[in-house]
Amino acid sequence: MAWQLHYTSARSADRSGFQFTAVSPGLPPGAEAAVSPYLGYRPPPDSPPSPGARELEELPVSLGYDVVDVAGERRLLVRSRYLGRDYSGRFGNFLAHAVVADPSELEGLRPIEFWGAPFWADSPGTDLPVLEYPPPGDAFDPETLGRWLASLDHDPHARLASLVDAVCSSSERIVLVSRDGEEIARWIAVLSYSLPVARAARLSFTTYTADPASCPHRLCGTTPDVWASLRTDQTAHVLDAPAPAHEPSRYARAVTELWRTLDLEGLDCLAELAEVLDDGLEGAAALLGLSRAEDTGEEAQELALPLVLDRALPSWVWPRLPVEVLSFDLAAAVNRRSPDADQARAAGERCARLVLSTPSLRTRMDDFTLEDPAELAADVTRRMPRAPSLPLLAELAVVAERLGVPPARETVGRGAYAFLDPEHLGDGQRLASADDVVTAVGTLTGEARTILLAGVVHGLEKGGALRRRDVMTGRVCDLLAEHARDCPLRSTPEVSLHMLRSLAARHGVLGEPTLGLAEALPRNSAAEGLLTARDVPGERDPKDAARALERVGGALAGPAVQAVADALTRRSPAFRAALVSALDERVRDLLVHRWMETARQRSERFDLVGVALRAPGTPLDGWVREQLRKRFTVLQLETYFRDDQKLRAALRELRE
Structure with a gap:
């Protein structure tokens, strides 16, 4: 039930002033005393002291709510509005309309929903019925x-x-x-x-x-x-x-x-x-x-x-609940409590996979219900060839291994191969992406990873250039290089070459990652060419350096020579000139053209002029003549070679 009360300034038979002027019949004892602290209204300080009817309408209405003790816990709603003058003509009067309700009367409602409710009075009344389920307003949907x-x-x-x-x-x-x-x-x-x-x-x-x-x-x-x-x-x-x-x-x-x-x-x-x-x-x-x-x-x-x-x-x-991503504890809770048998079973399998892949959970087999693990092992083995993706194949390989089923080339290796070669892909399976390869390799360890890597690189070798371009991103090439000792790269030359080119482009032809991979590729001509080039910049004898540089071959010979040329710019012009003089024409021209292309700073250009003057008869001669067309450059070069009369004479000869 909900009882109503009106409180305002009025004259009655017993007294005059603020008082309860009307209440619903059967009001519980103590209601008036419990409600009294919530009754009151003062207009804002900036309000007119003698407001008219329109100004009264603009004053704020107060809707209050609280839980009060009225013969037990009850809900109190109070709507107060300023009335202006009271019965004596004095300003300061207001009407407080209170509703004391059993909690059940407001069940399921937010109290603020009674803003604008139809039962609120704007002026004092005399007949206040008991409300059954007071209707809320409709202002705040x-x-x-x-x-x-x-x-x-x-x-x-x-x-x-x-x-x-x-x-x-x-x-x-x-x-x-x-x-x-x-x-x-x-x-x-x-x-x-x-x-x-x-x-x-x-x-x-x-x-x-x-x-x-x-x-x-x-x-x-x-x-x-x-x-x-x-x-x-x-x-x-x-x-x-x-x-x-x-x-x-x-x-x-x-x-x-x-x-x-x-x-x-x-x-x-x-x-x-x-x-x-x-x-x-x-x-x-x-x-x-x-x-x-x-x-x-x-x-x-x-x-x-x-x-x-x-x-x-x-x-x-x-x-x-997405069972496939749940933590062990949540999956175990779903396994024990879900009313759906299929979901509970899936949660149990989720727990099993987490237990099998996480050593710290191996003691918690009793926390969930699972069918015979042997049956799960057999099921995993049957499902591996039909795995829809490479990461899932790796996951199933982990599960199988934990259940005592050793990884096999027939399942793990051939399965990985199929995900990389479109011609061997099965129904319902998707070609592996670069992210798939990274995920799968990171999932496995030991023998299982070695078997999977073999399938991956053979699949990439047979899958064609487009597949290698799509899958062998820099991240994948770095990952395969990290595990190069476990990959059969000797029998996959196209994959090896793609890896070398990728590492060379990102880490430098003579960078440590590139050379590390080259060392893991015995009898690979491109790798041998890089390893030969590695030692050229540090040779002490220009003739030894020339002989080594002429031996650089393979598919990356061009970039290797360019990398050596860049490294040799740190050597003296005299060493570089002696090296150029000892080289055959083909390699020599590759070297000097690289130097001409990359000489940006004045000191680099002047050093290169020094090389040309010491080793005449190369394409550098024409390049030097172009430099000498600028008068200011000529004066600078003469100053640069002022202590070497022989080079100054050679410089004059080129000018003529």
Whole structure:
């Protein structure tokens, strides 16, 4: 039942002044005393002292709510509005219309929904019936509130996150400041729909008070002139200004995102999950994200676990849990508690795979139910040739190995081969990508990885140039080079060459990773050419360097010679000239053309002129003549070679 009371300034037979002028019959004992602290109204300080009818309409209406003790716990709603003059003609009168209700009368409703309810009176009455299930108003439906929220300035979703956390994480009074009382009511409505129903039912509020520093409500609305007149260290949320900086909780982030996308079903689901545990707001947000596969991280799963273990978990959650990504503890909970037999079985298999792939979980076989492991092993062995992807093949190989089934070339090796060669791909299987290769190799260890690598490189060798281009990215080439000793690269020359070219392009022809791979490729002409080139820049005798450089061959001979040429720029012009003089014409021309192309700095060009003057008769002669066409360059060169008369003479000869 819900009883009504009117409180205003009036003259009666017994007394005059503020008093209860009407109450519903059967009002519980003590109701008037419990309601009295919530009855009062002062207009804002900037209001006219003698307002007319129109000005009275513009003054803020106050709707307050709290839980009171009236012969047991009951809900109190109070709507107060300023009336102006009382029966004697004095200003200061107001009407407070109170409703004291059993909790069941408001069950499933947020108290702010009674803003604009049809039973509120604007003037004192005499006949106040008992209300059965008081009807709420229709001003604050969630969809309308969501559109209104999105239309506000100053990042309203950031303010909402701050208010949600303030309501949920402390017991301090929260003050909302706005000239518009209905705007405050809307914010309270948005907050109420952002909370579980039970928590919203415990949130006391008032949409307007002239004394926010001492009012009995947790959430208080007031006007700017009231707030400006107070001397208090308390902070307030000024609704027409930007929200303060705030790092939102997981729950607040979830709430604001749901409002941002106007996902009302998601808000209902979040509120329902938040009712499972008294302190489960963060877990509710995590579980909602998990059930939508939006957040499957370790932290989210840890927060969601207590809710999944609770008997009050809503049944709709079970089929939405992504079993394939659940942690061991969550998968074990699903295995034991899910009402769906297929899901429980899948969760058991998930646990088995985690146990088999994670040594620290091997002692937890008793935490879940699994059919005979031997049957699982046989099933894994049967499924491996039909694995839809290379990573799943690797995963099944791990499971099989943990169950005592050793890796076999017939399953792991040939399976990996098929994922790289389009001609051998089976129905329902997808060609392996670069990411697939990285994942599969990282999944396996020991003999199983060696077998899989063999299948991968043979598949790439036979799969053709286009497959190698698509799959053998820099990351894959680096990974294969890391395991080069375990790969049959001697029998896969095209794969080896692609790897060498990739490493050379990214790490340098003479870079450590490139040369490391070359050392792992015996009797490979391209690799041997790189290893020969490696020692050329450090040779002490120019003739020995020339003979070594002439032996550089293979598919990467050109880039190797260029890399040597770059390294030789650090040697003296005299050494370089002696080297050029000892080289055959083919290699010599490759070398000097590289030097001419890369000589950018003046010191580099002058050193190269020194090489040309000491070793005439090469393409450098023409290049030097081009340099000498500039008078300023000639003067600089003469200064540069002022201490070497022989070179100065050679320079003059070239000029002539």
